[in-house]
Amino acid sequence: MTLPTPKKPKGVNRMRKLFTALAVSVMTLGSVAAHAAETSCSTVRMADPGWSDIAATNAITSVVLEGLGYKTKIDTLAVPIAYGGLKDGQLDVFLGNWMPAQQGFYDKFVATGDVTQLAKNLEGTEFTLAVPDYVWDAGVHTFADLNTFADKFSKKIYGIGSGAPANLSLQEIIKKNEFDLGGWKLVESSEQAMLAEVNRNVKRKSFVVFLGWTPHPMNVQIKGMHYLKGGEKYFGDTGSVFTLTRKGYAEACPNVGKLLTNLSFTLDMENTIMADVVNKKVSNNHAAKAWIKANPAVLEKWLDGVKTIDDKEALAAVKAKL
Numbered sequence: 001m002t003l004p005t006p007k008k009p010k011g012v013n014r015m016r017k018l019f020t021a022l023a024v025s026v027m028t029l030g031s032v033a034a035h036a037a038e039t040s041c042s043t044v045r046m047a048d049p050g051w052s053d054i055a056a057t058n059a060i061t062s063v064v065l066e067g068l069g070y071k072t073k074i075d076t077l078a079v080p081i082a083y084g085g086l087k088d089g090q091l092d093v094f095l096g097n098w099m100p101a102q103q104g105f106y107d108k109f110v111a112t113g114d115v116t117q118l119a120k121n122l123e124g125t126e127f128t129l130a131v132p133d134y135v136w137d138a139g140v141h142t143f144a145d146l147n148t149f150a151d152k153f154s155k156k157i158y159g160i161g162s163g164a165p166a167n168l169s170l171q172e173i174i175k176k177n178e179f180d181l182g183g184w185k186l187v188e189s190s191e192q193a194m195l196a197e198v199n200r201n202v203k204r205k206s207f208v209v210f211l212g213w214t215p216h217p218m219n220v221q222i223k224g225m226h227y228l229k230g231g232e233k234y235f236g237d238t239g240s241v242f243t244l245t246r247k248g249y250a251e252a253c254p255n256v257g258k259l260l261t262n263l264s265f266t267l268d269m270e271n272t273i274m275a276d277v278v279n280k281k282v283s284n285n286h287a288a289k290a291w292i293k294a295n296p297a298v299l300e301k302w303l304d305g306v307k308t309i310d311d312k313e314a315l316a317a318v319k320a321k322l
Helices: 010-040 052-067 079-088 103-110 133-137 143-153 165-175 191-204 254-262 267-279 284-294 298-302 314-321
Strands: 043-048 071-076 093-099 115-131 156-158 185-187 210-214 239-246
Touching: 043 052, 043 079, 052 071, 052 093, 052 254, 052 267, 052 284, 052 314, 079 093, 079 103, 079 115, 079 239, 093 103, 093 115, 103 115, 103 165, 115 254, 115 267, 156 191, 156 210, 165 185, 165 210, 191 210, 239 254, 254 298, 267 284, 298 314
Parallel strands: 043 071, 043 093, 156 185
Antiparallel strands: 093 239, 115 210, 115 239
């Protein structure tokens, strides 16, 4: 005798359907929320202090982000304004935290927790006063040698944009009369204007001292350029560059945050891109794209754990955009 299969109460079936519907809804809402979060991160706001090296790294980053489906907005801002923009949430990313040159800004913004230092993106940098070969050959090898030739230099040091940390260090040196430079003057201008003045002096074989750094095409363009020793207290020895973000950005935009954490550059990479911009008269984005096309292996490391904005495979998408 076969017993009839007992019927489940209608209420139980309704409850199961309800729980199933709720589970699907929660999963759908989670997916929608995640997609909405990435959509709200769809434009990455970056700062450019007017430096050739950061223009190059901004371009590299933009090429990759755009390959992933993001947009980038790059504003040219003085360094103090860039830090303030990160603190106030008006900017998302700054790739130009040169250390130890920006120690004062680090102490004011990063150490206080107002801005996040996300990752190191370059090492082996140098940033200090420099002279052309004929000045070096005349005996100017250190900061302490400068004042011996004060009249030849017209007691002028050529710096970059007002408010730049390196300028602040030079102003402190002058104020404290370090290296007997108390009577000297810092001439502030854009990077391009500074280099134009340096090149005018080089053509005339006039004595000139200026802020120099690597990576930068100036190391090739200014014949026999030498860095002065003795200023390590203010400029450090060799340094590193870090990626900064506004507080909480990597958590709010984890996909972009992962990419920014992965991104690292080399002196050779940046020098090649900057040289192409100068010598071939192409845009930074064009030079960056050409470098990545010639060196596609870097994308595997940069895109590890990264997806496109619509959650698809990143490597193929970026390569397709190239």
